[in-house]
Amino acid sequence: MTSFPAILQSEWTKIRSVRSTVWTLALTFVVTLGLGALLSFLTDNNFEQFGENGRTPFDPTGTAFSGIMLGELAIIVFGVLAVGNEYSTGMIRVSLAAVPQRGTLLTAKAVVLGALALAVALVTAFLTFFVGQSLLGDHATTVGAPNVLRAVLGAALYLTMICLFAAGITAMLHNQTLALGVLVPFFFLLSPILSAVPKVKTLARYFPDYAGQRMLLVYQQHGQPYGPWAGFLICLAWTLAALVGGALVLKNRDA
Numbered sequence: 001m002t003s004f005p006a007i008l009q010s011e012w013t014k015i016r017s018v019r020s021t022v023w024t025l026a027l028t029f030v031v032t033l034g035l036g037a038l039l040s041f042l043t044d045n046n047f048e049q050f051g052e053n054g055r056t057p058f059d060p061t062g063t064a065f066s067g068i069m070l071g072e073l074a075i076i077v078f079g080v081l082a083v084g085n086e087y088s089t090g091m092i093r094v095s096l097a098a099v100p101q102r103g104t105l106l107t108a109k110a111v112v113l114g115a116l117a118l119a120v121a122l123v124t125a126f127l128t129f130f131v132g133q134s135l136l137g138d139h140a141t142t143v144g145a146p147n148v149l150r151a152v153l154g155a156a157l158y159l160t161m162i163c164l165f166a167a168g169i170t171a172m173l174h175n176q177t178l179a180l181g182v183l184v185p186f187f188f189l190l191s192p193i194l195s196a197v198p199k200v201k202t203l204a205r206y207f208p209d210y211a212g213q214r215m216l217l218v219y220q221q222h223g224q225p226y227g228p229w230a231g232f233l234i235c236l237a238w239t240l241a242a243l244v245g246g247a248l249v250l251k252n253r254d255a
Helices: 004-017 019-045 060-064 068-089 091-098 102-139 148-173 176-195 208-214 228-252
Strands: none
Touching (some): 060 148, 068 091, 068 148, 068 176, 091 102, 102 148, 102 228, 148 208
């Protein structure tokens, strides 16, 4: 029986040896930071045009993270490729021959994937915040302000959980093209559309993207059904469900 540390080492080697996974992680960082910096700069230079909505104060933290939706897309692709590459190349059979314990294999893959995603997400979140605040001038906040550190950490955890959610869905579908065909429309078409439809928007508020983005809130916004901690638990539940589903499919279906 292969030891768990050896399986972790093997999974780490697989991920870092695939160029596309490295580029998608880099793109997560560049897009989130770059777009957030651009919008922070534009906000500072056109602040009087934005005005106050009378309900919540201006949120400089949220402004810095304005690019996180596109960063989310990149890290979803990373999660899909990190799992789906083995299915597309047929290497999953080799992996299962080396590690017959399928649950152990997926657990090791999730640990390595989650650790790498979290490391990149933490760097991305903190640099995005500090660069954004430096460009907001007099409208900036500090990491020591109430709820700000929690929001920055929430951004990193959100990106990590979305990555693992994508990995779990890919493990269930056994196909990276199909996984992207499900996840991208779900997050960027279905979820936003349903959130705007009165009769179903209550359900859409419990989707993983909506719940995860509550983790970035510094101020409780008018009309929001729940706050950051509930959002964290809902997003975590979706992530665990996807990973458990992936493990069950892997155990009961031929590679």
